[in-house]
Amino acid sequence: MGTTAVILGGGYAGVMAANRLAGSGRPGLDVVLATPDQRFVERIRLHEYAAGTRPDPTVDFDSLLHPAVHRMTGRAVRILPAERTVQLADGRTLAYDYLVYAVGSAAAAAPDGAVRMEQLQGATAARGQLAALPAGARVAVVGGGLTAVETAAETARTHGRLRVSLHSAEPIAPRLGTQTRRSVEKSLRRAGMELHSGTPVRADGDVRTSLGADVVLWCAGFAVPGLAAASGLPVNDGGRLCLDSTLRVLGQDRIYGAGDAGVIDDPFYDYLRMCCAAALPMGADAAGNILRSLDGEAGVRHDSGFRGLCISLGRSDGAVQFLTADDSPTRFHLHGRTAAVQKEIICRMTLRWIRGEAKRSGAYTWPTGPQAATTAAPAPMTRS
Template sequence: MGTTAVILGGGYAGVMAANRLAGSGRPGLDVVLVTPEPRFVERIRLHEYTAGTCADATVDFDSILHPGVCRISGRAERILSGERTVHLTGGAEAGYDYLVYAVGSAAGTAPDGALRIEQLDGAAAARRELAALPAGARVAVVGGGLTAVETAAEAAGSYAHIRVSLHSAGPIVPRLGARTRRSVEKSLRRAGVEVHSGTPVRADEDMHASLGADVVLWCAGFGVPGLAAASGLPVDDDGRLRVDPGLRVRGQDRIYGAGDAAVIDEPLYDYLRMCCAAALPMGADAAGNILRALDGEAGVRHDSGFRGLCISLGRSDGAVQFLSADDSPTRFHLHGRTAAVQKEIICRMTLRWIRGEAKRSGAYTWPTGPQAGRATTAGPVPMTRS
């Protein structure tokens, strides 16, 4: 009798998990990817797409998925863990033996009149708005994270006839070292971006009037789908699925979580943030532990870390902050055209890593995290079969 592994979500974590499972060549293992998106969205390029410097931020799923993966177009509405079934939109169902919850992050709420660009439809709407602006129009970008900074720089570089401002309640990209942050702020101003850090923007005000802007791009944080909570699975205060260090839901030996919509509920992993660099290793490890469970072996603790943070500041400028494994900044950084090239290399390599996993399961590797030395003491996470 065969085994079915269902992956919910066609983003970085979900596709990586699907490829690792399908590429393993395990006899009798069927891999099903459920996603509402018709094409894979390169979310790390949505700021480019918004500003019109990238013609298309999507690629065909067929170009990155292992041919053995069965893709279902749909959105999960409820997970019935007791029945090992997922209810999909339109009344369809998908039964599973193992499930990977990788539904990713969603655009958070935004004030009336403001646009969000964290999803493709929002980025497309913002792209149309920016392209239609007349000379002298003003664009306000709200937020201090990577999405906000990169969008502001990209828009200013792409549309020299408009005025772009960046509004952040605190320092921009807080995880940067002080020297790197100063260099990023200089680059933004050199690109024509008015930087207003330490200036909170009230969401209950008229955004256009209070910011003096014709277009407001709201880039202040992510949300996550409510699927896990609606399904009675354990979630944190932000609605992210709680998993153990083996990426398995406690008390659910058949459900694993990976990517932005999952959080490892152990303090040692507090350094992991919602990003592509964390999603890919989590997806690979979730799949790896399913394969170990199929072999009757114990799963392993997730172990991933950071090495650098690449920031795009337009087509010919950028910054690279070198990081310790726990995401804290070191004193080393790159700036300028060299950093911009490095950022582009990383973006291109992301698809290569995914495609490489489709060709050979286990091909993708990643940097270890700060908890690596404690893994032996903590011991592996036991997995059971039933």
Template sequence: MKTNVVIVGGGYAGVMAANRLAATGRSGLDVVLVNPGERFVERIRLHEYAAGTRNDPTVSFASVLNPDVRQVRDAAERIDAGTRTVQLAGGRRLEYDYLVYAVGSGRGKVPEGSYAVEQFEGADEARRALAGLPPGGRVAVVGGGLTAIETASETARRYPGLSVGLHAAGLPAPQVGAGARRGLERSLRRMGVELHAGTRVPASGDPRTHLGADVVLWCAGFGVPELAAASGLPVDAAGRLLVDPTLQVPGQERIYGAGDAAVIAGADYAYLRMSCAAAMPMGADAATNILRSLDALPAVRHDSGFGGQCVSLGRTDGMVQFVTADDTPVRLHVHGRTAAVLKEIICRMTLRWIRNEAKRSGAYTWPKGPRRTTATAQQQAPAWN
């Protein structure tokens, strides 16, 4: 009997889920990956591409996907859980027995006149804009998170003749420890990045005028597609698909969520941040629970954690903040060339983990999450509307 599994989204979570399913070689299992792009984008390298230090942040899907995964180059417009179909922008309708919602994140509200580097299109536009600036041009990077810091530092290293400023609403890298942040700020100042804490950019008007910049690179947070909400599926205030600890949508036993566009409800999972480090384990577990459902086995509860937060500060500098499983920073942190090498190793390993999973289902493993106390385990489950 044929089983159709449709995976919506070709990012880290979607590709990992597709590989874990297809690499089983299970008879009758048809795995379909729906994604509008023709190549897999290494989003963790988009700041390098925007700054001009990397020529291509993409690889072919053929190089990362199990050959039994069937690709459909299109965008999903609506998921109809009642009929178990996905309406595509090109007019086609796909039927599914199981669906993995892994559409990822993208640009949120970006003021006109600025470039969002967290998507390939925005990074490509930013790359051209930076390359066209004359010496002495001013670049403003908006945001205080790790993406903003990497973008500002990569740009300053690549274009020492430009004036680069990092404009954050609060402290830069608020998620790291105080010692790590001091070292990070020293590195930024050494390369000439001006730090501006407490910057608020008005919602209206051209941010270039407000910030006195020729180019504004927007790194002030991710948004998610509206597909889940438009399909009548449960979402949180940010529009992310709500799932239970088995990554299943409550009331929809054939729909699973993984990656940035999905969130596990409940205090137990509040530590999971939007990142490929969280997306890939979620994608793997979503696939595992589909396989377990096919075998009439109980679903497993998702369990993943973190080991560190890695930041590149150009090609020869970096910062690694070690953390507990729930992403709490510890005293240990590493800076300089050693940290840059560690960051590069992890970036390269990310593709290797995906490719290993394409060859053997279950090859990818990850750090476990924090231990759940008895009190936490007995907390009341969230109410679903």
């Protein structure tokens, strides 16, 4: 009798997990990828698309997925662990033996008058609105993280006729080292931007009025779908699915999580932020532990870390912050055209890593994480 592994979500984590499973060549293993998206969305390119410097931030799934992956277009609305089934919005039901929860994230709720930038639909709306603005119109980007910084820089450098400002309740790019952050701020000002930090943006009424802007691009924080909570699975205060160190869902032996929608319920892993650099290793490890379970072996503890953070500040400017494994900034950084080239290389490599995994399961590798003070042996896999 065969085994069916269902992956929910066609983003970085989900596609990586599907390729590692399908590429293993395991006899009798069927791999199903269920996603509402018709095409793979390069979310790390959405700021370029919104500004008008990239014609299309999507890629055909067939060019990324292993041929044995069966892709289904559909949105999951409920998981029934006791029955090992997933209900889709169109009424269909998917049965699974193993499940990978990789439904990703979106922008946090935005006030009236703002365009959310974390999904293709919002980026498409922003692209149209920016292109239609007359010279001298004001564009306000809200948020202090890297998505906001990249969106603001790309917009300012592409649309020199517009007046662009960046608004953040906290310091801009707070994860960066002091010197790197200063160089980023200088680059943004050179692009003609106004920087406003330390003052929260009022969310009552139409935010365009409070900011005096014609268009407001909202890049303030992430939120995750409510699927896990609606399915009675354990979630944290932010709605993210709670996982153990092997990426299994707490209290479940057949459900794994990966990417932005999951969080390892251990303070040691607090350094793992919501980003594609964390999603890809998590997707690969979740798939790897499913394969180990099929062999009756114990799952391995997830181990991934960071080495650098690349920031786009336009097509010919950027910054690279070198990091320790736990995402802490070092005193080393690059900026300018060299950093912009490095950023572009990393963006291109992301799809190459996914395609490489489709050609050979296990091809993708990643930097190890910080050393744990003590490492408990993972709980043995049980099969029910």
